[in-house]
Amino acid sequence: xxxxxxxxxxxxxxxxxxxxxxxxxxxxxxxxxxxxxxxxxxxxxxxxxxxxxxxxxxxxxxxxxxxxxxxxxxxxxxxxxxxxxxxxxxxxxxxxxxxxxxxxxxxxxxxxxxxxxxxxxxxxxxxxxxxxxxxxxxxxxxxxxxxxxxxxxxxxxxxxxxxxxxxxxxxxxxxxxxxxxxxxxxxxxxxxxxxxxxxxxxxxxxxxxxxxxxxxxxxxxxxxxxxxxxxxxxxxxxxxxxxxx
Amino acid sequence: xxxxxxxxxxxxxxxxxxxxxxxxxxxxxxxxxxxxxxxxxxxxxxxxxxxxxxxxxxxxxxxxxxxxxxxxxxxxxxxxxxxxxxxxxxxxxxxxxxxxxxxxxxxxxxxxxxxxxxxxxxxxxxxxxxxxxxxxxxxxxxxxxxxxxxxxxxxxxxxxxxxxxxxxxxxxxxxxxxxxxxxxxxxxxxxxxxxxxxxxxxxxxxxxxxxxxxxxxxxxxxxxxxxxxxxxxxxxxxxxxxxxxxxxxxxxxxxxxxxxxxxxxxxxxxxxxxxxxxxxxxxxxxxxxxxxxxxxxxxxxxxxxxxxxxxxxxxxxxxxxxxxxxxxxxxxxxxxxxxxxxxxxxxxxxxxxxxxxxxxxxxxxxxxxxxxxxxxxxxxxxxxxxxxxxxxxxxxxxxxxxxxxxxxxxxxxxxxxxxxxxxxxxxxxxxxxxxxxxxxxx
Numbered sequence: 001x002x003x004x005x006x007x008x009x010x011x012x013x014x015x016x017x018x019x020x021x022x023x024x025x026x027x028x029x030x031x032x033x034x035x036x037x038x039x040x041x042x043x044x045x046x047x048x049x050x051x052x053x054x055x056x057x058x059x060x061x062x063x064x065x066x067x068x069x070x071x072x073x074x075x076x077x078x079x080x081x082x083x084x085x086x087x088x089x090x091x092x093x094x095x096x097x098x099x100x101x102x103x104x105x106x107x108x109x110x111x112x113x114x115x116x117x118x119x120x121x122x123x124x125x126x127x128x129x130x131x132x133x134x135x136x137x138x139x140x141x142x143x144x145x146x147x148x149x150x151x152x153x154x155x156x157x158x159x160x161x162x163x164x165x166x167x168x169x170x171x172x173x174x175x176x177x178x179x180x181x182x183x184x185x186x187x188x189x190x191x192x193x194x195x196x197x198x199x200x201x202x203x204x205x206x207x208x209x210x211x212x213x214x215x216x217x218x219x220x221x222x223x224x225x226x227x228x229x230x231x232x233x234x235x236x237x238x239x240x241x242x243x244x245x
Numbered sequence: 246x247x248x249x250x251x252x253x254x255x256x257x258x259x260x261x262x263x264x265x266x267x268x269x270x271x272x273x274x275x276x277x278x279x280x281x282x283x284x285x286x287x288x289x290x291x292x293x294x295x296x297x298x299x300x301x302x303x304x305x306x307x308x309x310x311x312x313x314x315x316x317x318x319x320x321x322x323x324x325x326x327x328x329x330x331x332x333x334x335x336x337x338x339x340x341x342x343x344x345x346x347x348x349x350x351x352x353x354x355x356x357x358x359x360x361x362x363x364x365x366x367x368x369x370x371x372x373x374x375x376x377x378x379x380x381x382x383x384x385x386x387x388x389x390x391x392x393x394x395x396x397x398x399x400x401x402x403x404x405x406x407x408x409x410x411x412x413x414x415x416x417x418x419x420x421x422x423x424x425x426x427x428x429x430x431x432x433x434x435x436x437x438x439x440x441x442x443x444x445x446x447x448x449x450x451x452x453x454x455x456x457x458x459x460x461x462x463x464x465x466x467x468x469x470x471x472x473x474x475x476x477x478x479x480x481x482x483x484x485x486x487x488x489x490x491x492x493x494x495x496x497x498x499x500x501x502x503x504x505x506x507x508x509x510x511x512x513x514x515x516x517x518x519x520x521x522x523x524x525x526x527x528x529x530x531x532x533x534x535x536x537x538x539x540x541x542x543x544x545x546x547x548x549x550x551x552x553x554x555x556x557x558x559x560x561x562x563x564x565x566x567x568x569x570x571x572x573x574x575x576x577x578x579x580x581x582x583x584x585x586x587x588x589x590x591x592x593x594x595x596x597x598x599x600x601x602x603x604x605x606x607x608x609x610x611x612x613x614x615x616x617x618x619x620x621x622x623x624x625x626x627x628x629x630x631x632x633x634x635x636x637x638x639x640x641x642x643x644x645x646x647x648x649x650x651x652x653x654x655x656x657x658x659x660x661x662x663x664x665x666x667x668x669x670x671x672x673x674x675x676x677x678x679x680x681x682x683x684x685x686x687x
């Protein structure tokens with residue numbers, strides 16, 4: 001029996017591409033979905049050469065909500081696993097002063113991902129099987145002055161995934177929430193991140209393939225983040241508001 | 246700026262690491278920076294791939310582009326690891342023509358250092374399997390070079406340590422292999438003369454290499470285990486192995502602790518290790534079937550083994566001595582090492598075949614590779630080894646070097662001055678420099 005394909009939403013991102021490699025290495029066909037999908041032709045060739053699996057490209061814009069239903073219908077085969085790696089950090093300063101910039105961050109990290117996962121969820125539910133993976137962020141666990149707009153969107157996405165998991169648990173569909181801490185990607189390039197807390201995209205990908213295989217619910221890519229966030233979540237608000245972390 | 250070093254963790258330089266993702270971005274970095282050097286996976290031991298102030302991290306250029314299943318010609322970007330090529334194509338019956346002692350090097354790095362493998366005496370260096378290379382020059386123009394096209398650029402690029410430009414893409418030939426297993430013969434050699442004799446009568450073996458106990462002295466000087474290898478044929482394999490000849494059980498990767506305690510490494514422990522290794526090997530002498538990983542890349546299984554040497558790092562010494570003076574030269578080198586009592590866990594002896602390249606390391610003769618923890622005494626010893634090498638007409642491997650002087654290189658290798666002159670004339674010098682090229686005035 002041939003393996004069911006894996007759909008990567010936001011395939012152009014470093015994490016998305018690392019996830020594509022990880023599943024292709026397991027012999028799974030891959031569907032890469034992104035804006036200007038045609039420009040991913042070299043990545044498609046690379047994946048096919050390395051792993052001898054079929055790879056297809058699909059035009060997808062997370063913010064074009066009205067297209068999501070058509071996108072899901074147009075997939076040549078309903079995937080067994082769908083991984084949403086869509087995200088956009090934006091500039092916190094800009095998000096504070098420009099409503100349009102803030103909306104862009106909120107829509108890219110919450111509205112768009114929630115919309116496309118809803119479309120897929122109903123199809124998976126009907127089929128009675130499948131795994132949905134949402135890449136959220138530890139930034140969603142408590143709002144901080146330095147990135148609370150991004151954090152708020154991720155908080156929304158985390159809650160959405162939690163609810164979706166709850167809804168689909170008895171329908172044979174599994175939902176995984178992935179909480180990477182710092183990841184060395186294009187999005188964080190140039191930031192001064194602590195080495196011990198910073199994962200490589202390949203690590204995130206391994207955490208995801210592992211989580212889908214073992215049906216885990218909420219995954220911290222580096223376990224130390226579970227502890228860090230436990231502490232950060234439990235700092236009393238009176239203290240937290242005076243801190244800059 | 247950040248502290249950047251090679252695999253030996255010595256020396257450490259303050260450098261800016263730039264990570265371009267497109268040719269346009271790379272072009273801008275080359276033309277805007279005072280000088281750059283490309284860096285692959287950081288497996289050169291010293292400062293060959295450390296550029297001060299600017300180093301180009303090339304790992305985003307890591308896509309395979311095409312493969313011809315008739316001829317075995319693979320086209321790939323320079324940031325692809327040889328290990329990725331092996332993982333992708335060995336299951337289909339193909340293996341690179343030449344691999345060095347680690348598979349964690351990039352294609353670009355393998356070309357820049359023109360690496361050699363255990364089959365150099367038969368198949369030559371990496372460039373033997375290299376059809377063409379595309380190099381971005383100082384003005385950002387990409388030129389394809391090969392034995393027929395832009396020949397001079399091709400000749401200097403293979404083994405040119407990245408100083409002719411940034412290697413972007415290459416076409417390499419893979420060879421068909423009957424299995425992923427190696428039929429290995431281990432032959433103990435009681436001393437240097439015996440080892441050389443085994444190498445000379447084993448010229449027909451596809452792969453050959455010796456692990457040498459560099460601390461043994463007297464009658465045991467140069468005591469070695471010579472290992473010969475062939476790609477195993479189906480009839481060499483057990484029934485289970487032959488059923489799936491390209492499936493090798495995965496060995497678990499072990500990792501060395503972040504900093505290995507330095508007291509664990511001293512002349513007594515290294516001497517004991519070397520002796521134990523020799524006797525264990527001598528007892529197992531004979532034929533065995535082994536996986537390609539443990540034959541070609543034994544140290545890769547120990548991830549981060551460079552940390553064994555602690556915070557100060559380690560330095561490699563690797564020279565090649567021409568055939569007619571090899572015996573006397575090796576004897577002198579081993580006597581100096583043994584007398585100094587400066588141990589090396591990893592000492593490798595290899596017979597190289599004929600090669601006549603613009604600047605690549607190999608020449609017909611014997612190469613000896615050793616590593617030493619960095620300290621005052623070992624640095625002094627390595628200078629003595631430099632002198633012995635030069636006195637016997639030998640030369641040095643730049644991919645391993647981290648401490649040689651400009652004068653040492655000039656004395657050992659007349660091609661260095663020629664290379665430096667060519668770089669000046671063609672305007673490559675201002676754009677492409679590594680900490681090593683600055684140290685060696687290349």
